[in-house]
Amino acid sequence: MSPTAEPAVAFAGASMTFPDGTRALDGIDLSVRPGELVALVGPSGCGKSTMLRLAAGLETPTAGLVSVDRAAMAFIFQEATLLPWRRVQGNVELLAELSGLGPDERRRRATEALQLVGLTGFEGHFPRQLSGGMKMRVSLARALVQQPRLFLFDEPFAALDEIGRERLQGETRDLFVRQGFAGLFVTHSIPEAVFLSTKVVVLTARPGRIAASFEVPFGEDRPAGLRFEPEFARLAGEVRAALEGGS
Amino acid sequence: MRRWLGPGVVFAAFVGAWYLLHYVVLSDARAFLLPPPHAVVDQAFLTWKVGGGTGLAALAGGGLADQLTALWLSSRVAGLGLVLSIALGMGLAVVMSTAKWVEDALFPYAVAVQAMPILAFVPLIGVLFGFDFSSRVLVCVIISIFPIISNTLFGLQSVQASQLELFALAGASRWTVLWKLRLPAALPAIFAGLRISAGLSVIGAVVGDFFFRQGQPGIGQLIDRYRASLAYEQMYGSVILSALLGIAVFWAFGWLRDRAVGAWADPE
Numbered sequence: 448m449s450p451t452a453e454p455a456v457a458f459a460g461a462s463m464t465f466p467d468g469t470r471a472l473d474g475i476d477l478s479v480r481p482g483e484l485v486a487l488v489g490p491s492g493c494g495k496s497t498m499l500r501l502a503a504g505l506e507t508p509t510a511g512l513v514s515v516d517r518a519a520m521a522f523i524f525q526e527a528t529l530l531p532w533r534r535v536q537g538n539v540e541l542l543a544e545l546s547g548l549g550p551d552e553r554r555r556r557a558t559e560a561l562q563l564v565g566l567t568g569f570e571g572h573f574p575r576q577l578s579g580g581m582k583m584r585v586s587l588a589r590a591l592v593q594q595p596r597l598f599l600f601d602e603p604f605a606a607l608d609e610i611g612r613e614r615l616q617g618e619t620r621d622l623f624v625r626q627g628f629a630g631l632f633v634t635h636s637i638p639e640a641v642f643l644s645t646k647v648v649v650l651t652a653r654p655g656r657i658a659a660s661f662e663v664p665f666g667e668d669r670p671a672g673l674r675f676e677p678e679f680a681r682l683a684g685e686v687r688a689a690l691e692g693g694s
Numbered sequence: 695m696r697r698w699l700g701p702g703v704v705f706a707a708f709v710g711a712w713y714l715l716h717y718v719v720l721s722d723a724r725a726f727l728l729p730p731p732h733a734v735v736d737q738a739f740l741t742w743k744v745g746g747g748t749g750l751a752a753l754a755g756g757g758l759a760d761q762l763t764a765l766w767l768s769s770r771v772a773g774l775g776l777v778l779s780i781a782l783g784m785g786l787a788v789v790m791s792t793a794k795w796v797e798d799a800l801f802p803y804a805v806a807v808q809a810m811p812i813l814a815f816v817p818l819i820g821v822l823f824g825f826d827f828s829s830r831v832l833v834c835v836i837i838s839i840f841p842i843i844s845n846t847l848f849g850l851q852s853v854q855a856s857q858l859e860l861f862a863l864a865g866a867s868r869w870t871v872l873w874k875l876r877l878p879a880a881l882p883a884i885f886a887g888l889r890i891s892a893g894l895s896v897i898g899a900v901v902g903d904f905f906f907r908q909g910q911p912g913i914g915q916l917i918d919r920y921r922a923s924l925a926y927e928q929m930y931g932s933v934i935l936s937a938l939l940g941i942a943v944f945w946a947f948g949w950l951r952d953r954a955v956g957a958w959a960d961p962e
Contacts (some may be wrong), residue, residue, distance in 0.1 A: 498826050503863060504863075505859055505862070505863070516941075517863075522859075522860070522863055524765060524856045524859075524860070525856070526854070526856055528854065528856045528857050528881075530857070530875070530878070531958045531959065532878045532879075532881070532955070532958045532959075541864075542860075542864050545861065545864040545865070545866050545870065546864060546865070573957060574958070574960045575960070624832075
């Protein structure tokens with residue numbers, strides 16, 4: 448799980464031009480290894496989400512390469528994308544079920560994942576009985592069941608209130624530290640990017656290019672109060688300056 | 695208690711308006727066109743069998759025995775017609791949902807069938823399927839199938855793009871997407887369509903009766919016969935029964951919906 452391991456995802460000169468001529472990304476070089484959580488920030492429409500979709504294989508780059516082991520990849524959408532007719536347990540087991548895992552193993556992994564996201568006891572609830580934050584936790588648990596090496600997050604906490612958002616950021620940190628996966632996290636929030644990641648990558652306005660990247664110096668243990676440390680504010684300010692310079 | 699207050703008041707107003715029409719609005723010479731409620735109930739439901747004597751009314755028969763026999767026949771037509779509509783309608787909708795061009799090719803016909811004047815096809819249908827039960831069922835299908843097609847199709851297409859991507863990322867086949875995502879997602883819309891179609895199937899059974907008159911008479915034939923012989927108490931009795939049948943199937947499908955999707959779907 449050291450940062451010298453094989454990259455879980457690697458972009459090599461990846462560019463993306465949509466059929467309507469919109470240039471979304473231009474010459475992206477970036478690799479993310481297990482134990483690295485890279486936050487992508489950039490102005491609206493700069494192609495952050497397109498990068499995730501390339502990594503997931505939902506789109507193919509029009510130039511360059513994106514290499515990734517999709518068998519061990521989980522995608523966390525902006526909405527929780529739960530199936531409303533399935534209870535929490537059934538939702539968490541869904542992806543394992545689709546990939547053909549046996550019912551016993553599925554149930555065991557789901558129980559474990561629900562415990563990790565703090566939802567033990569909610570197995571029998573339907574999604575509509577849960578808060579936005581709880582739904583997102585179910586979505587995380589559903590991804591964990593696949594035991595992914597790579598997590599792709601597409602602004603997963605954007606719809607949550609501030610408190611719920613910070614709580615989930617903390618929990619995502621804990622999961623990351625415990626599981627040592629590779630992560631690519633798209634967000635609009637600079638504090639979220641700095642708090643969560645090991646590296647913040649700033650993209651320019653369309654077509655997205657990498658404008659700057661910042662190694663995040665904070666260690667594995669990140670208490671909620673870190674957000675109020677001067678060092679945190681300084682780094683967030685640098686990211687903001689790069690973001691404003693690049694747009 | 696409060697739950698029954700509204701329906702009770704409206705029902706009383708309905709019966710009151712009926713009496714008002716009979717006793718006040720209609721002249722004495724015309725009041726026979728709308729017999730008062732108590733006369734309808736008395737002769738159509740509280741009399742077991744009208745018969746004997748002479749005159750038009752005796753010829754037409756009537757009474758609860760005849761009414762229930764006709765109701766039973768019409769219920770069978772409506773029930774079978776509805777089952778066929780569900781199977782055929784959902785099947786067609788699933789086929790249409792597979793590709794946009796299939797939908798473009800088939801949907802106009804679904805709309806056309808709904809608007810088709812059945813009268814024009816009575817001879818053809820009669821020759822092909824006979825002038826009794828089967829043809830009445832067919833009319834019932836023609837009248838009730840559209841809401842099932844359109845609602846099922848709408849439901850199948852209502853799936854969020856991100857949910858489809860979730861399944862695509864998991865490598866799910868088209869069949870799996872249909873079975874585990876599209877169909878369950880469509881259920882609330884399907885049940886909304888079922889309720890409408892259930893009511894239409896009752897209309898279809900009555901209308902089919904008007905056109906295809908051989909064999910045992912259903913409610914529609916009974917209504918026509920009573921109308922022709924001026925047996926208006928019996929006729930309104932038949933109308934009430936077909937309305938009750940409509941209410942019963944509507945209620946039954948509402949109940950079924952609550953059982954099937956009430957726990958997770960947003961209330962209608």
